[in-house]
Amino acid sequence: MWVSVTKRAFIPLAAAAMATVLAGCGSQIADPASAGSTASSGTTCVNTSGSSIKVGFINSLSGTMAISESTVFDSLTLAAEEINASGGVLGKQLSVISEDGASEPTKFAERAGKLIQQDCTAAVFGGWTSSSRKAMLPVFEANDALLFYPVQYEGLESSKNIFYTGATTNQQIIPALDYLAEQGTKSLFLVGSDYVFPRTANKIIQAYAAAKGIEIRGEEYAPLGSTEFSTIVNKVRDSKADAVFNTLNGDSNVAFFRQYKSVGLTADTMPVVSVSIAEEEVPGVGLDNVHGQLTAWDYYQTLDTPANKKFVAAFKAKFGAERVTSDPMEAAYTSLYLWKAMVEKAGSFEVDKVQAAAGGVTFEAPEGLVTVNGENNHITKTPRIGKINADGLIDTVWSSPAAVKPDPFLATYDWAKDLAK
Amino acid sequence: MELLIGQMFAGLSLGSVLLLAALGLSLTFGQMGVINMAHGEFMMAGAYTAFVVQQTISDAGVSLLVSIPAGFLVGGVLGLVLEAVLLRRMYHRPLDTLLVTFGVALILQQAARDIFGAPSVDVRAPGWLQGNIELLGAPIPLTRLFILGLSLLCLAGLVLLLKATPLGRRIRAVVLNRDLAETSGVSTRRSDQLTFFIGSGLAGIAGVAVTLIGSTSPYLGTNYIVDAFLVVVAGGIGQIKGAVIAAFALGVLQSVFEYSTTASIGKVLILIVIVMFLQLRPQGIFSLKTRSLA
Numbered sequence: 001m002w003v004s005v006t007k008r009a010f011i012p013l014a015a016a017a018m019a020t021v022l023a024g025c026g027s028q029i030a031d032p033a034s035a036g037s038t039a040s041s042g043t044t045c046v047n048t049s050g051s052s053i054k055v056g057f058i059n060s061l062s063g064t065m066a067i068s069e070s071t072v073f074d075s076l077t078l079a080a081e082e083i084n085a086s087g088g089v090l091g092k093q094l095s096v097i098s099e100d101g102a103s104e105p106t107k108f109a110e111r112a113g114k115l116i117q118q119d120c121t122a123a124v125f126g127g128w129t130s131s132s133r134k135a136m137l138p139v140f141e142a143n144d145a146l147l148f149y150p151v152q153y154e155g156l157e158s159s160k161n162i163f164y165t166g167a168t169t170n171q172q173i174i175p176a177l178d179y180l181a182e183q184g185t186k187s188l189f190l191v192g193s194d195y196v197f198p199r200t201a202n203k204i205i206q207a208y209a210a211a212k213g214i215e216i217r218g219e220e221y222a223p224l225g226s227t228e229f230s231t232i233v234n235k236v237r238d239s240k241a242d243a244v245f246n247t248l249n250g251d252s253n254v255a256f257f258r259q260y261k262s263v264g265l266t267a268d269t270m271p272v273v274s275v276s277i278a279e280e281e282v283p284g285v286g287l288d289n290v291h292g293q294l295t296a297w298d299y300y301q302t303l304d305t306p307a308n309k310k311f312v313a314a315f316k317a318k319f320g321a322e323r324v325t326s327d328p329m330e331a332a333y334t335s336l337y338l339w340k341a342m343v344e345k346a347g348s349f350e351v352d353k354v355q356a357a358a359g360g361v362t363f364e365a366p367e368g369l370v371t372v373n374g375e376n377n378h379i380t381k382t383p384r385i386g387k388i389n390a391d392g393l394i395d396t397v398w399s400s401p402a403a404v405k406p407d408p409f410l411a412t413y414d415w416a417k418d419l420a421k
Numbered sequence: 422m423e424l425l426i427g428q429m430f431a432g433l434s435l436g437s438v439l440l441l442a443a444l445g446l447s448l449t450f451g452q453m454g455v456i457n458m459a460h461g462e463f464m465m466a467g468a469y470t471a472f473v474v475q476q477t478i479s480d481a482g483v484s485l486l487v488s489i490p491a492g493f494l495v496g497g498v499l500g501l502v503l504e505a506v507l508l509r510r511m512y513h514r515p516l517d518t519l520l521v522t523f524g525v526a527l528i529l530q531q532a533a534r535d536i537f538g539a540p541s542v543d544v545r546a547p548g549w550l551q552g553n554i555e556l557l558g559a560p561i562p563l564t565r566l567f568i569l570g571l572s573l574l575c576l577a578g579l580v581l582l583l584k585a586t587p588l589g590r591r592i593r594a595v596v597l598n599r600d601l602a603e604t605s606g607v608s609t610r611r612s613d614q615l616t617f618f619i620g621s622g623l624a625g626i627a628g629v630a631v632t633l634i635g636s637t638s639p640y641l642g643t644n645y646i647v648d649a650f651l652v653v654v655a656g657g658i659g660q661i662k663g664a665v666i667a668a669f670a671l672g673v674l675q676s677v678f679e680y681s682t683t684a685s686i687g688k689v690l691i692l693i694v695i696v697m698f699l700q701l702r703p704q705g706i707f708s709l710k711t712r713s714l715a
Contacts, residue, residue: 064640067540194685222684227635227644228438230431230565231679231687237560238424251541255635258546262553262562263427284636286543 044144045120048349053092055080055336056099056115058126058136063103068328069128071280072150073098074319075329076125079336082314089340090349097121105135112136116145122349123148123339125332130154130196137162144351148339150332152275152297154200155408156419158376160355165335165370166328167298167381168408173201175383176245176273176296177208179398185242187215191232191256192247194221201247201275204410204419211415217241222248227255236270237263246274253277257289267292273385278326282392290388297327298381299367300394308366324393325366334365338372338379368403378406423558428680429673430556434565436672437572440665441630442645443652444575445623447664449500450653452596453616455508456515458522460649461642462529463499463621467492467628468637469537471544482547488629489571496625497618499529504617509610526642533639541638550633564633571630575623576665582619583661592616596659655695657705666706671695 046054057076059069080094088094097119099111108127115121116139123146127133133149140147140161152167180188190205192198202219209216217239220232233256236244248256253274260272273294277285279301301312301324311333315325338361343349346357359374370379380403386394410416446460471488478484503525511517550567553560583589594602595612603609631641652671656663671691679687699705 064539220684223688225640225644226684227631228435230434231428231676232684234424234427234431235680237427251636251638254541254543258564258634259562262551262564263560264553284541284543286545288545 044351045117046122046349047120048092048122051092052095053089053349054095054097054119054121055339056097056112056119056121056124056126058099058101058108058111058115058124060103060128060132061098061100065101065103065128067284068280069101069103069126071326071329072126072128072332074323075315075325075333076336078315078318079333081318083336083340089343090347101126101132103129105129105131108132109135109139112139112147113143116140116143122146122343123354125150125335125339127151128328133157133162146339146351146354148332148335150335151328152331154197155410156200158378158408160377161351162377163335163338163358163372164376164378164406164408165331165338167383168378168406169201169204170407170410170413171298171381171383171404172275172296173204174208174410174413175400175404176275176385177205177212177214179296179385180243180245180273181212181214182398185214187217187239187241187243189217189236189239189241189244190219190247191236191244192221193224193226193249193252195224195249198247198249202245204416205245207415207419215241222252222256224249224252226252229256229259232256233259233263233265236260237265241270244270244272246272247276248274249276251284253281253285254289257285257293261289267294267387277388278328279324279393280326280329282388282394287388287390287392291390293388294397295386295388295394296383297386297394298383299325299327299330300384300386300396301325302393302395303367303384305366305368307364307368311366330366334363334367334370334379337363337365338370342372370403373406376406376408378408380405426557427559427561428676430559430561430565432673432676433669434562434569434672435676436669437565437569438627438631438634438645439648439652439672440668441568441572441575441627442624442649443656443664443668444572444579444661445496445620445627446649447653447656447659447661448579448620448623449617450650450658452592452659453613453620454512454515455617456519456522457503457508457621458519458646459499459503459526459529459642460522460621460624461644461646462526462533463496463624463642464628464631464645465533465637465639465642466499466529467496467625468544468632468641469533469542469628470495470625471629471632472537472542472637475544480547481545482549485547485550485629485633489626492625492629493622494625496628497622500617500621500624501614503621504614508617509613512613526646530639530642537639539639541636544632544637546633568630568633571626575626576661579619579623580661588615651695655698655705657707660705660707663705663707 059073060066080096084093101108115124125148127149128151130153147162150165152172155169190202271294275296312325341361342354342358346353358372361372363370368382372379382403383400384396385398387397389395449455449457470492474488475484507521550563553562591607591612594607595609652667656667675691678690
């Protein structure tokens with residue numbers, strides 16, 4: 001969801017990329033490798049005859065998103081190795097083909113097409129920004145292939161070809177608001193970067209606030225990458241709101257929190273709840289600047305579950321003791337295991353059988369037990385509010401009493417009726 | 422009242438950042454006519470200099486004070502190299518300098534990514550710059566005050582250099598009439614080199630200063646280059662005093678617009694104001710009267 005800037009009209013380009021992909025598909029069907037394929041659409045060429053099965057990872061390993069997406073790639077790699085070490089999926093070892101999305105939605109669409117058509121992978125894992133997901137969606141739908149998307153996002157989407165293992169809005173933003181309301185918050189100030197996720201999130205927050213009697217004292221958007229926050233912070237300070245809801249993205253957080261601290265605002269006087277600062281981002285923003293501030297996620301490295309202890313230990317053993325684990329990394333790790341469970345339940349790698357088997361599949365994830373919702377292909381998650389501690393890790397200060405069912409269109413919330421339209 | 426003072430200061434502070442970024446540019450672009458798109462990357466180099474110095478000297482206060490001259494040197498030397506290797510071959514071809522320096526900017530960005538990694542790095546502010554002082558109830562952040570002071574100091578230094586030293590006299594002579602200066606025995610080569618060294622060095626200092634505001638990333642320069650050109654063009658090409666007035670006027674106007682509307686609309690309004698201003702006065706606030714025949 002982060003840098004989902006539509007810098008150019010990528011839709012025509014994506015369509016062009018698709019055309020190329022479809023043109024290439026003709027030769028693939030004739031390929032002898034596709035003889036083993038029995039999927040209904042007839043376009044798949046997944047080879048299930050050998051002792052290994054191909055899966056695709058698609059992450060930005062270069063460009064502006066590489067900092068975030070390479071961590072997801074690492075945790076996917078870890079999950080694949082663990083699965084292979086424990087006997088693979090349906091007895092077949094995973095053979096990973098990795099593609100670089102290069103922080104460009106068009107590249108994501110093109111590379112996803114390659115992973116499906118040329119590499120004949122059984123499923124693809126990755127993507128981060130909403131624009132990369134939206135660029136890949138038509139490719140996966142046209143080829144009837146599977147994408148597992150591991151990042152929290154703005155909701156209002158559902159596709160039978162995409163499994164969303166990150167939080168949708170009712171598993172991150174709404175619980176954060178519930179928490180604030182529970183703490184007696186009567187007024188909020190909204191600060192975000194100027195693009196799709198913050199604007200959608202703030203629309204939801206406005207609707208929630210109107211229904212629950214919370215006053216929104218201000219709503220400000222900074223241009224992406226902006227480092228000038230004097231005026232915005234002056235407005236925040238002047239608003240005397242009880243708390244700030246922060247949907248700023250990436251480097252703007254540094255400038256915002258520095259300015260925030262330098263005019264004397266603190267976590268005690270006016271706490272800031274952030275939805276895009278995880279363990280991975282804290283050092284970049286500067287621990288001094290965010291110590292004591294709040295975050296809203298479903299997973300923190302400090303969670304005390306056996307699955308998480310195993311995950312963190314395995315991750316550090318493989319990538320170094322100084323590395324941290326974050327929510328999107330955990331969701332990516334979980335996504336590979338969920339696919340394994342779906343395939344094993346279906347007894348097949350075929351897309352339609354996996355889709356049919358998906359509903360109700362569970363996995364004991366580091367964040368707790370997650371269940372796939374067969375209706376919208378999202379998963380149940382346990383929302384948690386965290387507080388950034390002195391080590392730069394995040395302690396859970398509140399967690400939802402039970403796992404929350406995914407509701408990407410907010411259909412079960414009365415106050416959100418007008419939003420989905 | 423408290424808010425008014427806070428906002429006035431926000432405007433002055435933004436103006437001082439713009440001035441720091443634009444001061445060197447008004448020298449290289451204004452005085453020499455070189456469109457240096459890599460100016461922002463010289464700032465980025467200055468910012469990473471502050472980072473490297475802080476890795477070596479862990480005391481944030483000492484490292485900041487060391488970083489300022491070090492950033493000046495790094496920026497200046499980069500400028501010297503650029504001038505000696507590429508730009509000297511293309512004076513009087515401003516469009517070519519634009520393309521060439523844009524390429525250099527991309528090379529420098531990639532170099533920074535390769536050396537320091539794509540994630541941004543954090544340069545800590547020294548303890549004595551944390552917090553704020555109260556002015557009639559309005560909190561004035563110390564870092565912003567420091568940057569304001571630094572930009573005024575750089576301005577004073579530059580004006581003194583141009584007006585009161587033999588070197589400055591030679592630089593001004595070359596700007597006014599290159600051929601006449603040359604026939605009068607002024608080494609225009611040396612003067613060009615020095616001007617570029619100083620202009621680029623000022624970019625380095627600006628880079629050190631902005632590490633106090635935000636994060637230091639390979640893309641840092643791209644945030645400032647457009648604003649810096651706006652200041653120089655609006656101020657009048659080749660006019661230091663024009664750049665000063667333009668920087669503070671833009672800073673104050675932007676914070677007023679931003680306060681009365683929103684951050685994104687404020688930015689739009691400021692650009693509209695600049696476009697309208699340049700329609701009415703294409704030469705900027707002040708225009709340079711040269712004795713050049715060209």
